[in-house]
Amino acid sequence: MYKRAIDTDERPFVLIWELTQACELACKHCRAEAEPARHPKELTTREGKELLADAAAFGDGQLVVLSGGDPLARPDVIELIEYGTSQGLRMTMTPSGTGSLTRERIEAMADAGLKRMAVSLDGATAATHDEFRQEAGSFEQTMAAARAAREEGLPLQINTTVCQETVADLPAIRDLVEELDAVLWSVFFLVPVGRGAVLDSIDPEAAEEVMEWLHEVQSTSDFGVKTTEAPHYRRVALQSKFPDGEQATPPDGIGRRTGITAGDGFAFVSHIGDVYPSGFLPRSAGNVRDVGIVDIYRNAPLFTSLRDKDALKGKCGACPFRQVCGGSRSRAYAHTADPLASDPLCSFVPEGYDGPLPDSWNDEGDKPETVPSLRSSLSD
Numbered sequence: 001m002y003k004r005a006i007d008t009d010e011r012p013f014v015l016i017w018e019l020t021q022a023c024e025l026a027c028k029h030c031r032a033e034a035e036p037a038r039h040p041k042e043l044t045t046r047e048g049k050e051l052l053a054d055a056a057a058f059g060d061g062q063l064v065v066l067s068g069g070d071p072l073a074r075p076d077v078i079e080l081i082e083y084g085t086s087q088g089l090r091m092t093m094t095p096s097g098t099g100s101l102t103r104e105r106i107e108a109m110a111d112a113g114l115k116r117m118a119v120s121l122d123g124a125t126a127a128t129h130d131e132f133r134q135e136a137g138s139f140e141q142t143m144a145a146a147r148a149a150r151e152e153g154l155p156l157q158i159n160t161t162v163c164q165e166t167v168a169d170l171p172a173i174r175d176l177v178e179e180l181d182a183v184l185w186s187v188f189f190l191v192p193v194g195r196g197a198v199l200d201s202i203d204p205e206a207a208e209e210v211m212e213w214l215h216e217v218q219s220t221s222d223f224g225v226k227t228t229e230a231p232h233y234r235r236v237a238l239q240s241k242f243p244d245g246e247q248a249t250p251p252d253g254i255g256r257r258t259g260i261t262a263g264d265g266f267a268f269v270s271h272i273g274d275v276y277p278s279g280f281l282p283r284s285a286g287n288v289r290d291v292g293i294v295d296i297y298r299n300a301p302l303f304t305s306l307r308d309k310d311a312l313k314g315k316c317g318a319c320p321f322r323q324v325c326g327g328s329r330s331r332a333y334a335h336t337a338d339p340l341a342s343d344p345l346c347s348f349v350p351e352g353y354d355g356p357l358p359d360s361w362n363d364e365g366d367k368p369e370t371v372p373s374l375r376s377s378l379s380d
């Protein structure tokens with residue numbers, strides 16, 4: 001059976017803690033449906049430190065992402081970075097692109113031991129990004145913060161949402177990722193939850209084209225590329241390397257570091273301590289106020305079922321790539337309320353498969369046939 005470098009039955013590659021839902025922005029895609037004020041039942045500083053101490057039991061160098069909302073809306077965020085670092089955790093953060101992301105705070109984050117800062121660019125210009133973020137000035141503040149992070153020696157990650165509203169800007173955003181000297185471009189394929197439900201996903205054919213393009217970007221860029229909620233990027237990479245289709249599992253490192261899906265290498269703790277397989281799969285497996293995060297991750301039935309690729313249904317269950325992909329469980333849940341159903345964003349149908357296809361494929365929609373200008377932009 002396919003084995004990853006980290007045993008994801010035992011520990012997640014990525015543990016996200018949503019410090020707060022409070023945020024000054026009201027972005028169109030917001031999973032958290034962020035609000036201006038902090039929730040009165042947020043995990044306290046003491047409870048947060050207990051969570052971090054518990055997370056250290058996953059093993060050396062566990063990666064923790066402090067997210068939100070805007071994590072900077074909590075006054076104890078620097079204390080929490082310092083504490084997590086003292087516990088041996090690799091602490092990273094995804095602050096919002098607002099005026100509170102000042103150079104002084106970035107310097108304090110770096111001094112506290114932060115290993116990486118991620119900011120979001122969902123448009124390549126002030127006009128498109130600020131429209132998406134619903135906040136004038138967000139683009140300039142984000143760019144200034146990204147440059148300040150690099151000047152402080154803090155590795156930078158750029159996050160981008162892919163949907164109909166943003167797809168045309170991808171080539172120009174790629175250029176900004178390079179210009180900003182980011183180490184990683186994390187490309188999130190929209191899952192219709194939270195405020196993101198009002199946005200339009202691209203269709204499976206367009207997603208395929210974006211992934212093929214991203215694979216070329218990865219091959220020609222100094223920065224890394226990873227997809228979020230689109231694990232079939234690994235299938236696309238394998239099919240590119242083995243076009244005759246003889247290799248459904250990687251003989252080398254392809255996909256290993258990114259070989260994660262909800263509950264399988266990934267866990268999300270909400271601002272009030274509920275534990276979800278991902279931030280886009282709103283089914284709780286317990287609360288860290290009652291049960292430790294390690295216990296929930298390793299033993300909760302929801303998590304163990306999501307790690308069993310042979311339990312997948314529909315074409316994902318019949319797919320020869322299911323061990324390296326497995327589809328977005330969050331998107332399957334958003335469309336069917338069954339986290340083990342097929343991922344409707346993937347256009348691949350296994351050879352000989354004659355079972356049901358995703359219901360959404362029958363929807364009549366005003367969908368784009370192709371993604372404009374991605375390939376031509378690469379050769380420019």
Ligand code: SF4
Pocket residue numbers: 231232235315316317319320321322325326327328342343346347348349350
């Ligand atoms: S059918 Fe499912 S498991 Fe196969 S590549 Fe597509 S999303 Fe992945």
